[in-house]
Amino acid sequence: MKRGPYASRWESVLAEVERSHLRAAARLAMTGAVRARAWDGHGWSAVVERSGTRRAFDVWLPKLADYAGHARDVARWLAMRPDWLAAHYAGEWDESFLEFLTTHQVEVVPTRETLVRLRALSTCTCEETDPLCPHVIAVLLGLIWEADRHPLAAFRLVGIEEERLLDLVHEETAALAGGARPSLRTGRDEQRSEWGAWPPADGWGEVAVRPLGRMRPVFRSESRP
């Protein structure tokens, strides 16, 4: 299993999964066996193909909690800490952010109940009697690994879409900045005045270009600038 800061938080939880299932799930997730993953508002559906056979199983994984109603609260935290947002865009987890989520028991960070919930609600069309079969875990691992690289993607596990969250963060930031003063002018009559400088008109100077292709135009000399 890949071990970023976020994935590390899952280790103790995943340690309770059957080891052979976990190994098989990691293999499936890494080989791209998880396909057609989709969010249905309550959880994820996906198709997991079994390697070496033509069989595929339909998997459904529940969200870990429902934070959709608290999306603005989450956005406010992030608006207060642009460094957390910066780390997200940089593809890294800010340690203090992860610590904050853990301390405040935000359920993007797993607890023992997380596994209980997954065991109780996950479904798979395979013959495995353990609800946490390799196919379910493979879908889960895919989500964890994505969140490891894009921290705010972890909020999908609790029902908050990343883009929606980012929009809310900006709204909260604008409110905190005391602004909400529209700077984007979409009104048709304002467009022209907003166009600013147009360098070619002012003389753009030398521009370095790289010639491509075998056929190059030969211009009439009087046509060259």
Next chain:
Amino acid sequence: MERMAPERTEWNAGEASSLAKTLQAWQERVFDLARLVVDCGDVVAVAHGEQAPLVDVALWLRRVSQGGMAGFPSGGASFVARWVPAWTSEALLALRYRLVSSATRGALAEMYPSPAFVDALLLQLVDREVRRRIMGVDLGTSAGRRYRVMYQGEAEALAAWARALVGMPRFAADGWIVGKECERALEGSGWGRPDFDDDSGRIAYQLGFCLDPPREDLAGDWELRFELRHRWTGERIPLSAYWRSPSREMSAHGDVLVAPDRWFLPKLREAAQVCPAIAQALRSPAPERAVLRADEMYRFIAQELPALRRASFEVEMPPVEEARDVRIRVRFQRVEDGASRREPSRRAASVPMFSADAVARFDWSVVIDDRTLTPPEFRRMVERQTPLVRVDGVWRLVPLADLLRQMEALPEPGEAMGPLEWSRAHALAAPEGPGKLEVDEDAPVVARWMDVWVLGRDVEPEPAPASFRGALRHYQERGYAWLMHLRRMGVGGCLADDMGLGKTVQMIAYWLRVKELGDAAAPHLLVCPTSLVANWRAEIERFAPSLSVYVHHGASRDLDQAFAGHVDLVITTYGTLLRDVAAFHRRAFDCVAIDEAQVVKNASTKQARALRALASRHRIALTGTPVENRLDELWSLMEFLNPGYLGSLRWFRSTFGSVAEGRDLSGVRMRQLQLLLRPVLLRRRKSDPTIAPELPEKWEVEERAFLTVEQAALYQAFVDQMFAEISRGSSAMARRGAILTTLMRLKQVCDHPALISGGRPSPKRSGKLRSLLDRLRVVVDAGEAALIFTQFREMGEMLCAALEDEWGWRPAFLHGGMSAKARGEMVEAFQAGRTESPVLVLSLRAGGVGLNLTRASHVFHYDRWWNPAVEDQATDRAYRIGQVRNVEVHKMICVGTLEERIDEMLRAKRALSDLVSRVSDDWVTELDDEALHQLFALTPTSVMEDDEL
């Protein structure tokens, strides 16, 4: 032209009119860009299917450029040849971004809903512009292509394609060949860039910083504004504009940036890693600026700013330069009653330590590149920790912390101080900081001691004392003038010239000059080792007979006598000083000089304490080795000369420990120590380029010693015995025999009584041996080598034993009882430095001729041969070809004995010297009784008390 006219939509008349104007203005810019693309030659030839809409062509160009297949089936087909933008220039891409973002996100979005629609228009305009200008196609200049064999039909296909690029655009060719050529041509074009359709503005903008100074010139916080800066036009968007924007889309300067925080926040995070103030700002909502406190500015300018620039961040700032010229301008104002501030307890109450002239009131200001900061202004900078000062519109960066550390060594403004305090402050402050110390020389007196002290300039010449019998060498004149200068300043000094450079005559000249000036408030005091008293007395008699000297020494000593009568100088020994310490401490002396001053190297000894407690106007130390083993010795010496000058011993050790341990010998501490010592320690080496030419290559020094009581008694007994024998009227032969025997016995007595009476060959029994050891110590400490000649073999053995007792190594003894081979090996070992001992003892007869002993630069004649030629031959063992140093010849003479008298005769009468050289000792036997008596008689003052040793 495709999509040149707006499609039919529901606009009211006003809106339609406005939209038409907007469209027209936008299209003019698209034309501009198309022309610019063609002007720059940033075009590439492609071909596409006849029926393909240009929007699809634009999307197809992206796919092929990203490595996709052109997708033309093999076989003949009809194509449209087209010149399209290659987008290899980021500047042109930034312009495209402006047109795309303004069209797709603004009022024209209904006509141009995606970038591909804008690209379609550009494809059309670029092709048209090229065709308008083109006269032909160059087929052979494919950049970077290797030669390859053409496919069948390829040449024809390319020819048809080339014709279509100039004339009618349609041409027929094999689809596979055309597809392959399109794929090759589009490799590396901008169409394939991952950020080609990025809408966040990263292709056109970058994160930049703008440093704003505070309103005040000297203090206040600086601000580092965050802004997005157009890479090509320089247009700026403050980050605050984005944070206040109600949505994640922000328009500025015709660009629409969608969620630019995707790239600028990671960049800001990157900057935060090198700039803590940015990191601090990034932990607060809507970061738009970082606040840099004044005390953070130095680090920011010196470290963080270069780091930001190394990381490719643009930081715009007002001109800030490192202050090129930082000076601490010191001013002194003469204080009329400066002497009164001195502690009277340290010195005799009647004689002030310092001259009033030498006291001045201290003040300073800091000058930064010609701007003078008054102390209050500087204090304000310090309080606010502001390292920046504006001078002529340019902010100057002042290394405030270093400057402050430097100034801590300076006294408070307004404080009165003398030369020593200034010297100390200057020595500690000058080498350790960015500020150059500069003295505003208003007061002439102050200027004088600044010259000498700080700048190390020579003191003014001092007229030689009129009654001085002799001539001072040039460097001796300087040394003497330096002592006089110190006297006027009221500062103690250490004359630390090499042995043989004439410390004695410089000191004598000092005493004489003081006497002639009538400046002595009391007798001077000279404290020296017992073994040197005779020398001093002899030298004073020789050079300054007008000085009245009282030697406080021996059983009949009486200090009151010196003070009752007119005595210029009291000479005493360290032992006598200790014994009569109470009497000495009751008196105040004019100048206390100590010879062989290394005896006070341990500050806690009774001797050192007794010396420090003496009341005097001036103090001088004479030594050839101011530091023998430990740096503490220097402190101890200075504590005698100028108490407190080198601080407490603990401070001195902690400050200069690195120097004492041999580390930091070229660093700040060493420089500080040098500056501290420069005014109060004058050390000249024989090898100094300014001194060496003045010195003869070989010179002789007479080293005088007292007899011990035992020696004197033996000496007197032999003399008495001889006269008794002579007076008995014995034969001429017997008379001659008695004289010659006595002569030899007396020489042996002068050398060491053990030669006569046996017993331990202790230095305590022989004043001459003690004197020799004192002289040799200087030689050994200086790392030089010496030869000691004696005419008595037993004395040679005693000398070896005495040296072994003193230093732990036994010198070799070259004498006549050795084989020639053994002598040769001994000489070779000594010359090569393979012997542990730097001293070689030689029998005058055996070692006097034929040997090459140029390793030695000192020659001691322990006893006298009376024949200068014999002594010279012996001396020439060292002073001969191969000798690269000057040779100093020491002739050991016992005071008040026949040794001294014969030496006087030799010096006074050259003719006699010639006679002596012819007949050796025999001439003595020819003297009459009266002459014999004068020659042999022992002078009473030639004896030292045993415990003085």
